[in-house]
Amino acid sequence: MAEYVVEFGKDGRRVEPDGRLDAAAFHRNHQPIWAVLARLLGQATGDVLEAGSGTGQHVVHFARRSPGIIWWPTDYNEQHLKSIAAWRAHAGLPNVQPPRQIDLSDSAWWTKLQADDGPAALRAVFCANVIHIAPWAVAEGLFAGSAQALQPDGLLLLYGPFKRDGKHTALSNAVFDTSLRESNPDWGVRDIADLVALAARVGLELRETVDMPANNMILVFGPGEGRPVSD
Numbered sequence: 559m560a561e562y563v564v565e566f567g568k569d570g571r572r573v574e575p576d577g578r579l580d581a582a583a584f585h586r587n588h589q590p591i592w593a594v595l596a597r598l599l600g601q602a603t604g605d606v607l608e609a610g611s612g613t614g615q616h617v618v619h620f621a622r623r624s625p626g627i628i629w630w631p632t633d634y635n636e637q638h639l640k641s642i643a644a645w646r647a648h649a650g651l652p653n654v655q656p657p658r659q660i661d662l663s664d665s666a667w668w669t670k671l672q673a674d675d676g677p678a679a680l681r682a683v684f685c686a687n688v689i690h691i692a693p694w695a696v697a698e699g700l701f702a703g704s705a706q707a708l709q710p711d712g713l714l715l716l717y718g719p720f721k722r723d724g725k726h727t728a729l730s731n732a733v734f735d736t737s738l739r740e741s742n743p744d745w746g747v748r749d750i751a752d753l754v755a756l757a758a759r760v761g762l763e764l765r766e767t768v769d770m771p772a773n774n775m776i777l778v779f780g781p782g783e784g785r786p787v788s789d
Contacts, residue, residue, distance in 0.1 A: 579613040579641040604681035610688035614642030618649045631657045663695040668703035679709040686717040693744040705760035714779040721749040728773040
């Protein structure tokens with residue numbers, strides 16, 4: 559079951575004087591997520607973008623363990639951006655860029671980031687617990703922008719709850735999905751098959767599915783053989 563659906567800072571948890579927010583989910587999932595990322599990224603160097611960084615705790619944790627990678631935290635929410643900046647300052651790590659505001663529903667987000675002194679290409683895009691609490695247009699924009707951004711051996715990594723072939727993997731995910739759709743009909747736990755089809759339209763393919771604690775998964779996408787050549 560996904561760990562959060564409310565905006566950080568409005569969930570009753572402590573807000574530090576410098577603006578740092580704390581996500582309960584971070585304390586539960588950062589270690590198993592990093593175990594997968596460490597295997598996939600290995601001793602990689604280059605640039606990795608986190609799409610929807612939330613509080614900023616994950617990106618700092620990942621950056622501390624991968625000094626060869628430059629991490630680019632992003633979010634759309636203003637309070638989240640302030641928290642990310644505060645966690646970045648608190649950590650004092652040289653390989654975390656200042657947070658950037660991007661709108662994933664805009665498929666041109668990657669072009670706009672590059673115009674704002676962003677990286678030339680990405681080793682990976684990591685996105686946790688975003689596409690089920692956002693309209694489908696966000697998933698479309700995430701995949702479209704990632705397809706343009708990834709280097710030839712790059713990866714798009716999605717973490718969260720997913721359905722398999724139209725079925726939930728756990729009763730708790732089904733209950734959660736119902737609550738999401740009652741709150742907003744544009745939200746909901748996404749089916750892996752729909753994401754695979756979306757990926758194919760932009761030249762990406764599913765490489766691996768990793769089962770995670772609490773009925774979550776990490777989906778690993780990479781460029782397919784028929785990947786379109788971007789300008």
